[in-house]
Structures are given as C-alpha cells and as structure tokens.
Amino acid sequence: MKETLIQADDSITLWGIIIIWASVSIFLEQRYSWASKVTGAIIALVGAMALSNFGIIPTESPVYDAVWSVIVPLAIPLLLFHVNLKKIWKESSRLLLIFLLSSIGTVAGTIIAFFTLRNHIPFLDQLSGIFGASYIGGGVNFAVMAAKFETPGEIISAAVVADNLMMALLFIILMMIPALHFIRKRYPTPHVEEVEKNQSDDDKTLAESFWKRKEVSLKDMALSIGTAFFLVIVSLKIAEFFAGIIPSGEEASFFNNLLNGIIGDQYLVLTTLTFVALAVFPNYFSGLNGSQEIGTYLIHIFFVVIGIPASITLIVQTAPLLLVFAFIIVAINLTLSLIFGKLFRMSLEEILLASNANIGGPTTAAAFAIAKGWRQLVGPILIVGTLGYIIGNYIGTFLAVWFGTLM
Structure with missing residues (x-):
C-alpha cells in the first residue's frame, strides 16, 4: 500500500473525513441545482475517489470495513420502516424477471470479454468465473470464487482494483441515466416522476424539496436507531446460526446451498425480519419520524x-x-438489461436496479434506490438481489470450467 497523508490506523481522522464529506455532499445536493442533478451520492463517491487517488487517504482501512459491517446493515431497516408492504410483492415479481434477464447480460458479456482478451490476460478462465459470479451477485461472490479457484494473489489484487474502479464508474453512469432526456422518452419512469412531483414551485432544489423539514423528536431518533440495531443484531445471530449448521460450498448439495443462501444470509434475514416487524407492529413504525433521514x-x-x-x-x-x-x-449487461426491459415494458427504475443488483449486489442496489428516492423499491431489490448470491457461483463455476478447456 502506498504512503498517504492520513494513515490507515488513524481511525478518528478517517471517520471524520468520511462523515464530513458525506455531510458536504448532502448540503451541496440541497443547496445547488447542479449538485441536485448530479446527486449527493455521486458527489460523495467522486470526492472519495479524489481523496484516495491524490494520496490523502489510504485505499484500505478497518474504518471502511466498519462501514460495511455496521453502517450498511443499520441503514437497511431504517429505510424500510415506512415501506408500503402492499406494493412489495408486485414490485418483487417484476424485479425478479428483469434481474434474471439482466444476469443473461452478464453471462453474454463474460463470454465476449473472454474471447476478446484470452490471449492477453493470464488466468482469464478463472477470472471469468470470478467476474461472472461477482457480476450476478456482487462482491460476496467475488470472495467466494477467488478462494475456490486459488488464483494467484497478485492477479486477485489487480482484479479487485479493476472491480472497485469499474463499480465506481458504474454508479456514476447509473445515477446519470435517469436524467438523460433521450432515455426518459423511451422508458416509463413512475418512481422518478413521483419524486419530481414532490418538488415545490419555489427556488428549492429537487433534493431539498423531497427532504423537506419535518417534526422529529428525541424519542423518534432513539426508537428508530434502537429498533434498527435490535433488528440487525437478531438477524445477524439468526443468519450465523443457520449458516453454521447448514452445509454449503462445492461439496454440499444444491438444496443445502440454496437453503444456506436464503436463511444464512444476514441481509435477507434482516429484510425478512423487518417486514415481519412492520406487519405485526404497523402503528409503531408509522409513528417513527426521522428514520428515512437517518438511513439516507x-x-x-x-x-x-x-x-x-x-x-x-x-x-x-x-x-x-x-x-x-x-x-x-x-x-x-447494462445494454441487454435496457433492451430486455424495453421488450417486457419494465420501468427504467426497475431496469437500472436489476443491473445494479447483478453487478454490485443487493446492498449497493438498495443504496442506489435510496439515493434516488425510490423508497418503494428498496425492499424488493434487496429480496430479489439476494438470489444472485445463490445462482452466481454456479454460473461462474460453469464459465470457468468451460473456458479452462479453451486456454
């Protein structure tokens, strides 16, 4: 790792930089029209890229791991507290179809990329399996497949860097697509229009109008954060328990791998547990103001x-x-997702989230939906995207074995 101005073990400074820049991104989005169009999420991402590429902060630190292990799981239930459960099943079924069609794009892309570059990149058969699995289920599959093939460390390190940079570029592209007039004319955009409808006629930006000031009490904040932590802890323990007793991996049966992927996955258990809580205690959750803001x-x-x-x-x-x-x-993947989405009359939001869930996994897709204000799609994409954890590794293994015979 190269030398940087801030060291990886300087936790308080790194936490401060991350939180301050996230705050600045939200401020800019709500203060300036150009930033509102770009979105705070892209500002946050691009600013972080600049900080690491100019050697100010390191590219790896335990602080970043803590964001993945604590901040992200905590945000998910907070954003689901006000979800309309009646719309979940309808949205989930449509997203499932476009997610599966989008995964075809990953397979086609991996095959084309392999035959284009197989004479120029070493271990490309294994890398194709790793990327094929990862771009159907996200980074979780990347780690599993890299360990399975025992690909040389220096090759994996380079692949991780390429994957990280590609993911950052993809998020920027996905964030910008809904603003393109050419695309908006050709696809229905109900969720984008709902967000835009909430914009008032004054000088406020779209983001500022959407996140208008509301009454939030100390009790609201305490109960929102406390309940979210409770759900995260319980779901983690449940997932760990089942993941520990249900066999998984290459030696396990398809049924066991499927079962482990469903009830042994923290994010799916967390989403399911939150939905159960919403159904059992609807009045409690509807009265919690501020959870959307904290989660965002x-x-x-x-x-x-x-x-x-x-x-x-x-x-x-x-x-x-x-x-x-x-x-x-x-x-x-993105091109075929847009084509399939057009053929099956999917909304632009569903198409982009399905592509995101394939490439980056359900967690990043949920973050994308949250950042754009498509709150009714957060729960469905978390559910549907988790399917990628299950099918991605099987598809990646098949591709690696096939390409191995051609190297």
Whole structure:
C-alpha cells in the first residue's frame, strides 16, 4: 500500500473525513441545482475517489470495513420502516424477471470479454468465473470464487482494483441515466416522476424539496436507531446460526446451498425480519419520524466508502486490461438489461436496479434506490438481489470450467 497523508490506523481522522464529506455532499445536493442533478451520492463517491487517488487517504482501512459491517446493515431497516408492504410483492415479481434477464447480460458479456482478451490476460478462465459470479451477485461472490479457484494473489489484487474502479464508474453512469432526456422518452419512469412531483414551485432544489423539514423528536431518533440495531443484531445471530449448521460450498448439495443462501444470509434475514416487524407492529413504525433521514445519511457515508478503493493509478500500474475486461461485461449487461426491459415494458427504475443488483449486489442496489428516492423499491431489490448470491457461483463455476478447456 502506498504512503498517504492520513494513515490507515488513524481511525478518528478517517471517520471524520468520511462523515464530513458525506455531510458536504448532502448540503451541496440541497443547496445547488447542479449538485441536485448530479446527486449527493455521486458527489460523495467522486470526492472519495479524489481523496484516495491524490494520496490523502489510504485505499484500505478497518474504518471502511466498519462501514460495511455496521453502517450498511443499520441503514437497511431504517429505510424500510415506512415501506408500503402492499406494493412489495408486485414490485418483487417484476424485479425478479428483469434481474434474471439482466444476469443473461452478464453471462453474454463474460463470454465476449473472454474471447476478446484470452490471449492477453493470464488466468482469464478463472477470472471469468470470478467476474461472472461477482457480476450476478456482487462482491460476496467475488470472495467466494477467488478462494475456490486459488488464483494467484497478485492477479486477485489487480482484479479487485479493476472491480472497485469499474463499480465506481458504474454508479456514476447509473445515477446519470435517469436524467438523460433521450432515455426518459423511451422508458416509463413512475418512481422518478413521483419524486419530481414532490418538488415545490419555489427556488428549492429537487433534493431539498423531497427532504423537506419535518417534526422529529428525541424519542423518534432513539426508537428508530434502537429498533434498527435490535433488528440487525437478531438477524445477524439468526443468519450465523443457520449458516453454521447448514452445509454449503462445492461439496454440499444444491438444496443445502440454496437453503444456506436464503436463511444464512444476514441481509435477507434482516429484510425478512423487518417486514415481519412492520406487519405485526404497523402503528409503531408509522409513528417513527426521522428514520428515512437517518438511513439516507448513513447511505451517503456508504457511497463515500465505495469511492475510496477506486485507485486509478494502481489499475494503470497493475493490469489496465482487467479494467477493459470488466468494462465489456458491465457494458453488455447494462445494454441487454435496457433492451430486455424495453421488450417486457419494465420501468427504467426497475431496469437500472436489476443491473445494479447483478453487478454490485443487493446492498449497493438498495443504496442506489435510496439515493434516488425510490423508497418503494428498496425492499424488493434487496429480496430479489439476494438470489444472485445463490445462482452466481454456479454460473461462474460453469464459465470457468468451460473456458479452462479453451486456454
């Protein structure tokens, strides 16, 4: 790791930089029209990329791990407290279809990328399996497949850097697409229109109008955060218990892997537990003001951390062709997702979230939905996206074995 102005073990400074920049991103989004169009999430991400690429903060730190392990799980229930449960099943079924169609784009992209670059990148059969699995279920699958194939460490390190940079670029592209007039004319955008409808006629930006001031008490904040922590802890313990007793991996049966992926996954258990709580105690949750705001603030912290590992210098020094490889897969995934979505009359929001859930996993897709204000899609994409954890590794393994015969 290269020397930086702030060291990886300087926790308080790194936490401060992350939180301050997340706050600045929200302020800019609500203060200036240009920033509102760009979105606070992109400002958070691009600013973090600049801080790491100019050597101010390190690309790795336990602080960033804490954001993934604590901040992200905490944000999910907070954003679900006011979800309309009646719309969940309808949205989930539509998202499931486009998610599966989007995964076809990943497979097609991986095949094309492999045959394009197989004579230029070592271990590309294994890398194709890793990226194919990862771009159907997110980073969780990347780690599992890298361990499975025992790919050389230096190759994996370069692949991780390429993946991080590609993810950062993808988020920027996905955030910008709904603002393109060419795209808006060709796809229905009900959730975008709902957000825009809440904009008043004064000089406020879209973001400021959407997040207008509301009455929030100390009790609201205490109960919101306390309840979210309770749900996170219980879901983690439940998932750990079942993950420990249900066999999984290459030696386990398909049914056991499926079961482990469903009730052994913290995020799916957390989402399910939150929905159960919403159904049993609807009045309690409807009375909690401020949970949306707290959850959204935490998600902006998450977007800062997403941008940090995207080291442009490192990818240029190590393996620029790996970035080209990842770009081909992502470009074909997004292109086919838009084509399939048009054929099946999907909304633009559903298409973009499905592509995001494939490439980045359900957590990043939920963060995307939150950042854009598409609150009714947060729960469904978390549920549907978790399917990628299950099917991604099987598809990645198949691709790696097939390509291995061609190397």
